[in-house]
Structure formats: structure tokens, C-alpha cells
Amino acid sequence: MGVVKLIIIVLLVWTGFWLLKKFKKPADRLDQKSSINKMLACSVCKVHFPENEAIIQNNKVYCSKEHLE
Numbered sequence: 001m002g003v004v005k006l007i008i009i010v011l012l013v014w015t016g017f018w019l020l021k022k023f024k025k026p027a028d029r030l031d032q033k034s035s036i037n038k039m040l041a042c043s044v045c046k047v048h049f050p051e052n053e054a055i056i057q058n059n060k061v062y063c064s065k066e067h068l069e
């Protein structure tokens with residue numbers, strides 16, 4: 001009986017962790033999308049970088065001052 005109980009407890013704990021992981025991940029992704037700036041692509045080198053680091057001129061996006069010139 002003791003071993004069966006132990007296995008059931010382990011399974012329940014494992015399932016609990018699995019469910020936590022499963023339900024946590026999509027929420028984290030949503031948080032990242034809303035809190036972290038959206039990514040933009042440089043018109044020169046096509047590198048993706050956060051919007052707050054972008055240099056925008058004439059409706060074009062640049063990753064650095066070097067690519068602006």
C-alpha cells in the first residue's frame with residue numbers, strides 16, 4: 001500500500017508541475033509581447049532589433065546610425 005500511495009503522490013505532484021508549466025508558458029509569451037517592444041527589421045542589414053532602439057527616417061527603419069547614412 002505504501003508504495004502505491006507514494007507513486008500516486010509522485011504522479012499528482014508531477015501532473016501539478018506539468019499543468020503549471022503548460023498554463024504559465026502562454027501567459028509569459030503574452031507578457032513578452034505586450035511589455036517588450038515589437039521587433040523591427042533594419043532596411044540595410046535586415047537584422048531584427050527592438051523598436052525602442054530603432055532609427056526611423058523617411059519611413060525606413062535602421063538599426064544604427066551607420067546604416068542610416
Ligand SMILES: [Zn+2]
Nearest residue numbers: 042045063067
Ligand atoms: Zn542595419
